[in-house]
Amino acid sequence: MEIAFVLEKFILVTIIFAISLVIAMYSTYAERKVAAFLQDRLGPDRAGPFGILQPLADGVKMFMKEEIVPTNSNKWLFMVGPGLAMLTACIGTAVIPWGTAIQIGERVIPLQVTDINVGLLYIFGVVSLGVYGVMIGGWASNNKYSLLSAIRAASQNISYEIAMGLSIIALLLVSGTLSLKEIVEQQHGWHWNVIYQPIGFILFLICAFAETNRAPFDLPECETELIGGYHTEYSSMKLGFYLFAEYINMFVSSAVIASLYFGGYNYPGMDWVLQHTGTTIGPLIGTLVFFIKIFAFIFFFMWVRWTIPRFRYDQLMHLGWKVLIPLAIANIIVTGVVIAIIEKF
Amino acid sequence: MGTSVFYIVAALSVFFSLMVIFSKNPVHSVLYLIVTFFTFTVHYILLNAQFLAVVNFIVYMGAIMVLFLFVLMLLNLNKDNEPLKSPLVKIVGIIAGCCLVVTLVGSLKATAVSNPLLLKNPGLGLIQNLGRELFGPFMLPFELSSILLLTAMVGAVLLTKKEKI
Numbered sequence: 001m002e003i004a005f006v007l008e009k010f011i012l013v014t015i016i017f018a019i020s021l022v023i024a025m026y027s028t029y030a031e032r033k034v035a036a037f038l039q040d041r042l043g044p045d046r047a048g049p050f051g052i053l054q055p056l057a058d059g060v061k062m063f064m065k066e067e068i069v070p071t072n073s074n075k076w077l078f079m080v081g082p083g084l085a086m087l088t089a090c091i092g093t094a095v096i097p098w099g100t101a102i103q104i105g106e107r108v109i110p111l112q113v114t115d116i117n118v119g120l121l122y123i124f125g126v127v128s129l130g131v132y133g134v135m136i137g138g139w140a141s142n143n144k145y146s147l148l149s150a151i152r153a154a155s156q157n158i159s160y161e162i163a164m165g166l167s168i169i170a171l172l173l174v175s176g177t178l179s180l181k182e183i184v185e186q187q188h189g190w191h192w193n194v195i196y197q198p199i200g201f202i203l204f205l206i207c208a209f210a211e212t213n214r215a216p217f218d219l220p221e222c223e224t225e226l227i228g229g230y231h232t233e234y235s236s237m238k239l240g241f242y243l244f245a246e247y248i249n250m251f252v253s254s255a256v257i258a259s260l261y262f263g264g265y266n267y268p269g270m271d272w273v274l275q276h277t278g279t280t281i282g283p284l285i286g287t288l289v290f291f292i293k294i295f296a297f298i299f300f301f302m303w304v305r306w307t308i309p310r311f312r313y314d315q316l317m318h319l320g321w322k323v324l325i326p327l328a329i330a331n332i333i334v335t336g337v338v339i340a341i342i343e344k345f
Numbered sequence: 346m347g348t349s350v351f352y353i354v355a356a357l358s359v360f361f362s363l364m365v366i367f368s369k370n371p372v373h374s375v376l377y378l379i380v381t382f383f384t385f386t387v388h389y390i391l392l393n394a395q396f397l398a399v400v401n402f403i404v405y406m407g408a409i410m411v412l413f414l415f416v417l418m419l420l421n422l423n424k425d426n427e428p429l430k431s432p433l434v435k436i437v438g439i440i441a442g443c444c445l446v447v448t449l450v451g452s453l454k455a456t457a458v459s460n461p462l463l464l465k466n467p468g469l470g471l472i473q474n475l476g477r478e479l480f481g482p483f484m485l486p487f488e489l490s491s492i493l494l495l496t497a498m499v500g501a502v503l504l505t506k507k508e509k510i
Contacts, residue, residue, distance in 0.1 A: 077376075118472055121399040128407025132379075135411070139372060139418050147418060154415045158408060178472055 004107075012113055016093050024247035025055040027298060031247075034302040062240035070233050074140040081137025082234070082241035088133060089248035092126040095119040096255050097181045099265045099287035103279040111287060112181060119180040120168060123256055127164070127211050131157040133245065134213075134220060138230035149229035152313070153220035156210060159320040160217075164207035166328035170200045170335045171260060184264035189271070192263040199331045201261040203324055208257060210320070212249040215305035219313060254297035258290060265290040351391055358384040371417050379410045396472040 029044065029052065036043025044051035069078055099111035116122060131154055138150025174196050175183045187193055194201045210217040221229030228234075231242045258264060265286035274282035311319070361384060364377040382405045389398035468474050479487050 116395060118395050118399045121396075121403065125399055125402040125407055128403055128411075131411055132414075135414055135418070136376070139414075151415060151418060154411050158411055161408065 008107075008109055009113060012109075012111070013094075016098070016113065017090065020090065020093055020248055020251055023251050023294075023298075024244055025059070027247040027250060028058065028243070029055045030298070031302050031305075034299065035306050038303070038306045059240070062237050065236040067238070068233075068235045070142060073142045073233065077136050077140035078233075079238070081133055081140060082238045082245070083133075084136060085130070085133025085245040086241050086248070088126055088130045089245040089252065092123055092252040093255070095122050095180050096252075096259060097184050097264060098290060100283040102283040111283065115179055115181045117177075117179045120172070120178045120183070120260075123180075124161075124165065124168065127253075128157070128161055130211065130249065133242075134230045137234070137242070138220075141230075141233035143233050145226045145228075146230050146232050149220045149222075149226045149232075152226075153213065153230060156213075156217065156219060156316060156320075159317060160207045160210035160324070163203055163320060163324035163328050164211065166325065166332060167200045167203035167207065168260075170328070170331045171197055171204075173332070173335045173339055180259060184259050184266065187263040187266050189266060190263070190268040192261065192266070194261040197261065197331075197335070199327065200335075201257075203328050203331065204261065205257060206319075206324060208253040209301070209304065210316075212253055212301075213246065214250065214301055216308040216311050217316060218305075218310060219316060222310060250298055250301050251294065254294045254301065255290075257297055258293040262293050264293075351388070354384050354387045354391070358388070371420075372414065375410060375413050375417055378413075379406055382406050382410065393468070393471070396475050 032054070033043045033051075035041075044054040047053035047057045069075060094113045095116060097110075097112040097115070101108045101110040103109075134153040135150045138146040138153070141147075171183075171193060172178065174193060175186055177183060177186075183193075209215075213220050220226075221231070223229070226232070231239050234242060265283075267286070267289045270282075270286060273285055277285065358381055361377050361381040365374045365381060368374050368377060382401065386398045386402045386406070389395075389401060
């Protein structure tokens with residue numbers, strides 16, 4: 001293991017980490033602006049021009065608030081909860097291919113931290129781990145509302161994981177690989193997977209909403225029933241971490257959806273652009289396109305939040321078990337049959 | 346380097362497994378069990394069994410343990426409502442535990458030094474090779490075990506239906 005390799009990966013990890021934090025930070029601002037736009041208001045506009053310093057002001061406010069640890073809570077787990085939520089939100093970015101390899105001087109640098117051949121399953125594992133932050137925090141607060149919320153989060157997460165896994169299997173039948181890098185490379189130009197897997201894409205999108213606890217599936221923080229949900233007892237930056245983790249999750253799942261179904265860094269006419277811009281600038285344009293797709297999905301997440309009301313709990317379970325799972329299984333069967341027919345003839 | 350990593354991780358696995366049985370609070374036990382499973386995942390990665398590692402990660406850490414935690418949180422066990430155990434139960438438990446230890450030690454002594462399969466063919470744990478093995482020579486056992494799982498699932502659904510079927 002040469003020192004340059006370690007340095008290169010270290011710099012890449014730092015950049016990706018910084019970018020995800022900044023995007024999550026400005027997602028909070030974007031969320032309020034989008035909400036304001038959809039409700040015909042102005043939104044935050046006091047801190048800086050157009051209110052663009054608002055996330056900084058919010059962050060400072062979070063840090064300055066008093067730290068409160070409930071007397072009968074489990075102190076250690078109460079602290080672990082938000083940390084775990086942040087950790088599981090951040091580690092998903094490791095396997096996402098952010099672009100084709102760029103050439104700087106003699107050196108070719110792949111814009112992906114690691115290309116493991118089970119990358120898709122790794123993402124799936126990280127998603128399934130994400131619920132622990134909520135569960136541990138909710139239980140350790142020693143508050144019945146928090147506990148109810150933690151239990152809701154767990155059952156919701158497990159229910160929608162199954163449909164998500166089944167929708168990924170249909171995608172696997174098409175791509176034949178679990179490596180995210182190869183899946184994205186197969187979607188060269190405009191051959192995006194969403195064309196071959198429209199139902200799989202919709203299923204995956206719905207499950208992504210449920211897994212990130214975003215509206216209309218934000219039952220773990222349903223304030224009309226559960227006060228604040230799992231973070232009722234939290235204050236200061238611990239609360240900030242929970243809120244922040246949600247936005248990082250949103251960013252990561254947008255990136256996963258964009259790379260699985262919408263071609264990642266691929267765009268129509270990319271060969272022509274690559275020929276005319278060279279191997280340093282060309283891949284960066286691809287990365288830019290990838291980020292535009294991610295932002296579009298983040299906007300979609302917000303758009304849905306401010307348009308569709310929250311599901312009732314039984315509706316949530318009904319949708320997950322009786323609609324999405326049968327649909328996903330049917331999708332697998334149809335995909336399999338079509339692939340078999342195409343290979344035969 | 347691989348051996349030293351193995352010993353560190355193995356020590357951690359043993360430590361966290363012991364913590365599972367020594368901690369008083371059942372929720373802490375489950376959390377230690379999750380960490381133990383994580384160390385198992387690391388063991389699989391050290392053996393280059395990537396697929397097994399990630400499946401262990403998803404199924405055990407991500408699904409089964411969430412359900413365990415779910416049930417324990419609902420029960421909300423603590424010292425006050427723990428039923429008192431009679432001395433007879435404790436004695437029976439000690440005897441059963443000693444029998445288990447004797448059996449385990451005996452069976453471990455009987456086995457020869459294992460000849461690890463994975464090291465002969467380091468690529469076996471990778472997903473392509475594993476898939477070929479499962480759907481080639483081991484097709485029948487694989488399908489049979491899936492039928493077994495399906496049967497268990499149908500049984501579980503039937504058990505939850507209280508009204509007459």
